[in-house]
Amino acid sequence: MTDQNVVRAERLDTATLSDALDRLGLNGQCQGIKPRSTAFRITGRAWTLLYGPAASPAGTVGDYIDDIEPGSVVVLDNGGRSDATVWGDILTEVASRRGVAGTVIDGVNRDVSLCLELGYPVYSRDSWMRTGKDRVQVEATGVPVNIGNVRVCPGDLIRGDADGVVVIAREHEEAVLEAAESIQESEDAIRTAVRNGMSLREARAQYRYHSLQTREK
Template identity: 30%
Template sequence: MSDYVLSDETRNKLMKVSTASVATALYKRGLRNQFIQGVQPVSWKGKNMVGQAFTLRYIPAREDRNPITVFRNADHPQRVAVDTCPAGWVLVMDSRKDPRAASAGSILVTRLAVRGCAGVVSDGGFRDAEGIGKLDMPAYHQRPSAPTNLTLHEALDINVPISCGDAPVFPGDVLLGDGDGVMVIPAHLADEIAEECAGMESFETFVLEQVNSGASIIGLYPATIDQVQADYAEWRKREGR
């Protein structure tokens, strides 16, 4: 697991920025594949999900290893992951991009919420999605799924590097989810990305105001005209940003 600890300051900054801004900031650093493809909010809460990654890896289920009785095992990795994901962290599941069987259901996700986890992400599906959508805790998946995970998936490894929606996720990386989806921020970049994106969001608010007032985007976005920079500086001063 990464030694990085997400500070309240960085968490608060990321709560106010978009996955789009983070994607651009990571792209500037040569990272193109940090967006978890194919996932969406079960029910958008109107606020970001921010937390470090605690991971669970599924492999294809082999029938003789995955009868329904395996859930009686106290050390079943799916159950252990749900009961050990730290408060303030996000449980991220590699479900092989296969939503035909559920990664988890409302009882397990409710357990995460009660334990104070920051969210849950799967590149597969959730069963009881309607109930999960009523929780305050953010949850992201491909689509609802009724069959138990045992029909297709075997939970195997806890807190190891995984792929989720084709994005690499290392334990301790920072997950940012908004209404569009989920970005994975490498832990060692999280503080500087949060700081940079806070500025990007401020500038884009300024740009939208200009565009809504009839301004052309040429020279404005990106800002290639000196007057734009001067106007933005004055706007920041006026808005207290």
Template identity: 35%
Template sequence: MSDIIARLQAVDACAVSDALDTLGLPGVALGLERLSTQKPVRGRVTTVRLVPAGRAAPSGRHLGTAAVEASGAGDVIVVDHGGRNDVSGWGGNLSLAAAQRGVEGVIVDGACRDLDESRDLDLPVFARGAVPITARGRVVEQDWNIPVTISGVEVHPGDYVIADGSGVVFIPADRGAEVLDAAEAVVERERQMAEQIRQGVPISQVMGAKYETMLEKA
């Protein structure tokens, strides 16, 4: 496990989002929800780009299979499905293969299907929703392991992602340590505030004037 992935285990999507705000970086992918398990996802990105059938030459393989076979523990498969909710961009056999390889989870910018199977596998799947309609004859894989756009956020292979009940947040690979430094500082400040609340300090004092500026860089 890389140092960045190990450090991701101690923060959540909100802390990373706050860190990105502090650094003036984009990264929050809006509109994606966890649909299978309650497990958070943290890891390194492997990308897939899907397009409507007929818009790209067929790759000769089923969508997602190359990414699954190249991924394992510490990896998260991220599928650029163009935000489509009328056809699935991920399914049950892909989830089975991903789970067998130890993949941490799957994020689809669009719809997926076979959620009951993903749930039984305890494989976290984040997407825009579920639909039973197959990709066969409707969607093809244009390429994989390339830069993609997920809910307006540019994502590159090897970037990092954290996804939990609050949402999905991407971290550029070359800014990982910097973002984690800021996120860990946020976690510590929030921990101190929570401890004050437990000790009976009025919430108006804990979340006073300094709270509104706590993300500003010194």
């Protein structure tokens, strides 16, 4: 069965969704999380994993990829660490083959060239080659995690594009999508009005551009 809210989110860019989150007073913009290619786009439901520092002896970095449903977004919380990667070429290849929608990491990944070659979307803080093996280990899966100062729960709606990643909590997604669609409609009307000869100042005033993202009271 098609997830209609995933379809709706896919039609909206992150800037519009960000404005909708602001209008509703919600936090969902993942600070510092960027695509490894500006061509990447990602939309789907979150599958979450939390990493922690490795014990002695070290635990595993995880053999989870075979369990993830097609269309899901892998969301990995590595605490923003920049010294140890938690995603590389084997995971990219398997995820791409399985139809996983993409990967979001609060931390770094490696093997960017294969992501680009396969067109598999990866969003992270940066890229570096140093492995996470014996440095980090899986603490838990299917739990709330933190990505760019945003709480992400399993099943939350994830949308990413060239500007970054937004997270829409399941309990708020209907309100956020409705607000974003309303904002998009107004911005499209402004573009149409300008193309038909109206000044931008007049078009923005008519369609309340400057208050589209203002928090509702």
